[in-house]
Amino acid sequence: MKTPAPLPTFHSRVVPVVVVTDPAQAVPMAEALLAGGVDVIEITLRSSAALAAIEAVARAVPAMQVGAGTVTRASEVAQVIAAGARFALSPGATPALLDAVTAAGLPFIPGVATPGEAMSARDAGFTLMKCFPAAQLGGVEVLKAWGGPLPDLRFCPTGGVSLANMGQFLALPNVAMVGGSWLTPAAAVQAGDWAQITRLAREATLAAQAIA
Ligand code: 3PG
Numbered sequence: 001m002k003t004p005a006p007l008p009t010f011h012s013r014v015v016p017v018v019v020v021t022d023p024a025q026a027v028p029m030a031e032a033l034l035a036g037g038v039d040v041i042e043i044t045l046r047s048s049a050a051l052a053a054i055e056a057v058a059r060a061v062p063a064m065q066v067g068a069g070t071v072t073r074a075s076e077v078a079q080v081i082a083a084g085a086r087f088a089l090s091p092g093a094t095p096a097l098l099d100a101v102t103a104a105g106l107p108f109i110p111g112v113a114t115p116g117e118a119m120s121a122r123d124a125g126f127t128l129m130k131c132f133p134a135a136q137l138g139g140v141e142v143l144k145a146w147g148g149p150l151p152d153l154r155f156c157p158t159g160g161v162s163l164a165n166m167g168q169f170l171a172l173p174n175v176a177m178v179g180g181s182w183l184t185p186a187a188a189v190q191a192g193d194w195a196q197i198t199r200l201a202r203e204a205t206l207a208a209q210a211i212a
Pocket of ligand 1: 017091132133158159160161179180181182
């Protein structure tokens with residue numbers, strides 16, 4: 001059985017989850033995040049601009065590890081690889097999707113919401129998973145509970161994570177990183193207020209370092 005490709009190395013324990021509506025936003029956004037210490041970004045396939053945005057960041061901001069998010073169909077795997085995504089993430093996981101990413105050699109973070117889903121992803125060779133939607137599932141208490149029977153798995157809680165609660169997640173031994181949209185507010189992106197995005201990124205980076 002082919003094993004999943006290893007994830008690229010990045011240092012940030014906070015992963016911005018981004019919806020880009022104009023590909024021209026992508027490079028200044030990535031540079032603003034990097035300036036705040038965030039060297040990873042999840043650009044979600046939720047807009048027609050997503051693939052062009054991934055391509056622009058992969059080409060122009062090589063220090064940024066650009067991931068494709070909201071990858072929910074096997075047919076999207078070739079598209080995000082062609083765009084230059086270094087890895088991909090999903091809110092869930094299907095056998096077809098797990099097979100496709102592994103066959104293509106695309107590093108991948110599958111999404112799970114139950115222990116059974118986490119066990120299925122582990123069977124396919126994955127040990128780092130997105131826990132989605134983390135806050136709505138019960139937040140920190142859910143991840144604590146999963147740590148008992150599934151101590152070998154690591155999670156990236158996403159959904160309802162914010163500056164206010166990220167520290168509680170990151171303090172758990174089974175939480176590798178957190179994801180969220182709070183670092184790139186739509187209004188700031190529309191206004192091109194990259195300084196605000198750098199401030200938010202720096203604030204999150206410092207909060208994560210305070211836990212480590
Ligand atoms: C998502 O995929 O929508 C992420 O979970 C972002 O959730 P958030 O907006 O609650 O951070």
